[in-house]
C-alpha cells in the first residue's frame with residue numbers, strides 16, 4: 001500500500017521517534033560529508049505548491065535531491081492552471097508523467113485529505129490551509145530533541161495567531177502525545193475557544209508563561225487567512241513579541257523557535273533573531289534532515 005502523510009496524527013510516538021532517529025543519522029552523514037544511500041534513486045518527486053513557500057518547498061527539494069530523486073518544481077503561476085485547467089487534471093497529468101511522491105501545499109484545509117481517497121501517488125502535506133503542517137512539526141520536534149535529548153514532559157509556550165495556525169494544530173497534537181504542558185498566549189481574537197482546547201493546553205498570560213517555559217514557539221499573524229486582528233507593529237511587539245525586556249523572563253536552559261516567515265520587530269525584536277537561545281535558523285537546517293527521513297518513510301511502502 002502506498003503511504004501518505006496528511007496529518008501528524010497518522011504517526012504514533014514510536015514512528016515519530018524512528019523518523020527523528022533517521023534524521024539524526026542524515027545530519028551526521030551530511031556534516032561529515034559521508035555517502036548517503038540513494039534510496040530515492042529513479043523516483044520522481046514533485047513539489048506541487050499552490051501557495052507561497054520558501055522553507056518547506058526548498059528544504060523538500062534539497063532533501064529529495066540528497067536521496068537521489070528527480071525533482072519537479074511546479075509553479076502554478078506559469079502553469080496551465082492559468083488557462084483554466086483544474087487542480088484534479090493537473091495532478092492527473094503529474095501521475096501520467098510518472099510522479100511517485102507529490103509534496104502538496106494548498107490554501108484549502110481539507111483538499112489534502114480528499115487526495116488520499118483515490119490516490120494518484122504518495123501524498124505529503126506540506127501545509128494545508130489552517131489544518132495541519134506535519135513536516136514542520138517533525139522538524140520542530142527534532143530541534144527540541146537535539147536540545148533536550150528528549151521531548152517528554154517539557155513546558156511549551158506558543159504565542160501568536162494560534163487559532164489560524166496549521167503549525168500549532170500539528171504541534172499541539174504531538175506535544176500531547178509526549179505529555180508536554182502547552183501554554184497558549186496571544187491576542188484574544190487569535191486564541192482558540194477554551195472549550196476546543198486539547199487537555200494539555202492552558203491559555204495563560206504571556207509573561208507568566210515565559211517564566212516556566214522550556215520551549216517558546218512564536219507564530220506570525222496570518223493576515224492572508226483572516227481579518228480578525230489588525231496588527232499595530234509596536235503594540236504587538238510590546239504585548240506579544242519577544243523583546244529585550246521579555247527575553248529576561250526565559251530560563252537560560254530555554255530555547256525559542258519560529259516556523260517562519262517571521263516579521264522582525266513584530267513577533268520578535270530584530271536583534272534577538274540570532275540570540276543564543278534562538279533556534280530559528282537551526283530549524284531551517286533541521287528541516288532538510290527531517291524531510292529526508294520523512295521521504296524515506298513515505299518511500300518504504
Ligand code: CP
Nearest residue numbers: 053054055056259260
Ligand atoms: N514554515 C513554513 O512553512 O515556511 P514556508 O511558508 O516558507 O514554507
